Amino acid sequence: MKSPTCLIKALLIVFLLAGFTRAEAQLLNAVQNYGMNRPGVVMVKTVFSADVYVNRIQLDSRHFNLLIDSIQKADSNGIVYTAEQKLDIVLREINNHPNRFFKSSLDYIKEPQEITSSGTGFIVTGDGYVATNCHLIDRDNAFIRRQFFLSAFQQITEANISALESAWATRFSEQQKSILYNTYASVYARLFSISLFDLRKEVFIEYSVDTGHGTTSSVKKPAHVIIKGAPMPGKDIALLKMDGDSALPTLKIASDELPKVGEQLFVYGYPGPVTNNNFISSESAIEPTLTTGIVSAVKKSVNGWPLIQMDANINRGSSGGPVCDEKGEVVGLTTFGSLENSGGLAAGLNFAIPVSILQEFLDSVSVIAQTSESSLRFGEAVVYYDREYFSDALDKFAEVKKLNPHFPGLSFYTADTEKKLMLKEERKSSMIRDDLIVFAVFLLGSILLFRYFRSRGTGSRRTR
DSSP, X not given: OOOHHHHHHHHHHHHHHHHHHHHHHHOOOHHXXXXXXXXXXXXXXXXXXXXXXXXXXXXXXXXXXXHHHHHHHHHHTTOOOOHHHHHHHHHHHHHHOHHHHEEEEEEEEEEEEEEEEEEEEEEOSTTOEEEEOGGGTOOOHHHHHHHHHHHHHHHHHHHHHHHHHHHHTOOOOHHHHHHHHHHHHHHHHHTOOEEEEEEEEEEEEEEEEEOSSSOEEEEEEXXXXXXXXXXXXXXXXXXXEEOOOTTSOOOOBOOSSOOOTTOEEEEEEOOHHHHTOTTSOGGGGXXXXXXXXXXXXXXXXXXSOEEEEEOSOOOTTXXXXXXXXXXXXXXXXXXXXXXXXXXXXXXXXXXXXXXXXXXXXXXXXXXXXXXXXXXXXHHHHHHHHHTTOHHHHHHHHHHHHHHOTTOTTHHHHHHHHHHHHHTTOSOSSOHHHHHHHHHHHHHHHHHXXXXXXXXXXXXXXXXX
């Protein structure tokens, strides 16, 4: 019979091995992380609209005719210009002396304008609370006005250039159009007023839903602001609310502890260069992008609260997106990057606000971030699927369908799981049975240790 010391050592090894197995099972690879969290990532759109009024401008016919006469006089003096050269002379002269050739009228042009600011967010409760960055929904008024004026100027200038082409029966070259753009910019900047009226703001949440045919489509819902901080260097957090039942896909919020330097991170977002790419279909624009990296450092903001520095690549449009750890839990929100001397974003030098700051906002409005039941079941199913326990996965996907038949990606996973079962690609033992085996090992070890220490105690009492 083995000695008590050997028995204890053996049982401790069993406990440790079982514990390592359980700990390992809790860590997710990139495929599992994306599969679990992708449904709860949403696009946040803030639509600013207004009416822009601009003075209608007219070409001063008297000065313009004098210019044409001077060119014709040059022809009569033996200087021969081509039609292209004459047009260049006219455009250059107008550009050099815009005050002479343009005059305002009492008429105004009304240009309805709309500007959309888009970024990323994630659902934190099954009934539709969404976390994102404040700067996505709280743009500076001066910035918005400038964008409206630029947009209106571009439309009106293009219309003016087209009108000139029609009146002069010509087609301007790109260089000539560029001269005219500069001319009109000078005219509007110095001579005529541009006014903005009836500025409005609407916030929308766009997210994907399952169609039931192995594909997803997008749903766009209005949202209202529950609470917001302030753009950096303020606490750049906003909490939004859209209509929803209790079965929307959610992401799990990690504890308040900061991640450690070197830990693996998974970052979700809608980077502008992808979302606005003309070669990418509009249907796939709602699919978030996943980038990975590590915690490069933990810094402090100028106001003293912590920031997570990471080397995962992000871009404009990813602001507000969730930063997840290897357990699939959100540890931060993507917020800002570092700028190169050229003005572009520096690769791999990006920052996230930790969830401890988000938790402050949630607590202040008594919102409890909680993983929805549909997301819990779906997460379990994705892990089973990825580890080839397809029978277990199919059972869990069926549970998800009862809770939320439009859960993103559900029909694809279900169909593919059924296909793999038909092809008999499943592992021999189910993951549930593996879990039962681990539990049985714990239980058996506990019983053996209990009996051993009980017998020692009994033996000691008898010796006395």
